[in-house]
Amino acid sequence: MHTYLVTGANRGIGLELCRQLVERGDEVFAACRATSPELEALDVTVFEGVDVGDDDSMNKFSLEVDGMDMDVIINNAGVLYSDNLDSIDMDQVRSQVEINTMGPLRVATLLRENLDSGGKFVIVSSLMGSMSDNGSGGHYGYRLSKAGANAVGVSLARDLAAKEISVGIFHPGMVATAMTGGRGISVEESVKGLLERIGELNLENSGTFLHQNGESLGW
Template sequence: MAEKHVVVITGANRGIGLELARHYARSGCNVIGVCREASAELKDVAAKVVEGVDVTQDAGLQAMIAALANQRVDLLINNAGLLQDEQLGSIDLDSIRKQMEINAYAPLRVAEALIANIPSGGKIANITSRMGSIADNDSGGRYGYRASKAALNAFAKSLAIDLKLKGIAVALLHPGFVKTRMVNFGGLITPEESAKGLAARIEELNLENTGSFWHQNGELLSW
């Protein structure tokens, strides 16, 4: 019997991360959810939950590494994120720094920490945002979120190049405007719809299109 694929998802306790966990569990994968605080819903679907993990902190990263020691990871989904609002005239640099830590630095730290666990043929999917696109910015504002997602895109593009020789493909995925707590449930699509599209893009990911920046609906996004 073939071994089940192992999918590790950060920020898996709610929203898009939880729906991705449900999707891959239904698909027969062993899902490992990594989060600061587990939810009952995540515990219902995940094969394993690694909680109490703040991936912006060295201690949290080391706890995750220890919990996943010798664990093969076929797919890593960097999903944990933070959206805050800064407008010109009321710029909060601490807010921007926090978003950079969570949205940009943490996914890079997690990917680097788990590279040894990912075999050739494995994949890394980074949940980013089209708000990280400089060309697409026609409304301004959201300084920290835009900058942190642009940084994540830059990091992930370099990862795609550096990991190609190892046979690991990397994607940058915009989930759409999703009805989650992050946007006070004011989005256009449900987490279920977003997860379905994201999973389709991850399925299409390979070493030929590694480093691509996609909308969950399949649209190739500009940088």
């Protein structure tokens, strides 16, 4: 039995992470801005008011969990605003950076002491953050925010290695959640793969970018 922190736990991939972790007997700290009936139905400890894009909220949360040991921190919370060259909204670009890029960075700076040697720090990133995979353009804010999240993950992998904490940067696949309008593979399939990748995460493969199906992804 291990202890997991999941951000963005109230719905989508985060909710399913909580469900599968509880089902297999792990302890879950479920962090969210606002809880949901589906999350309340699970045997997890819910922390509300946890906005990964907000310094004050995260400072407050870090005090709430001060001294609580965690084995795995999963940075799942994220937001996507679709844009193209004609429709870019700079406030939405900034918001995606605050949440998708600086969110995991805030969590790392504030909560890394909750992880001990052997701990794991996971970023649910996106293939949309890959330069080499970008064959279709657009999605400026989301792409740059997830590319930034990947950069955060690689630096963390280097910096946390001395403390024997490994860092996983994972693409969940295109998953049928609110974010995709219900298009893609099921959350069950995606999360099964994500948990397999987290299980395999170690100091040797720390800082690599993987699809939940195990495929290695290009930056």
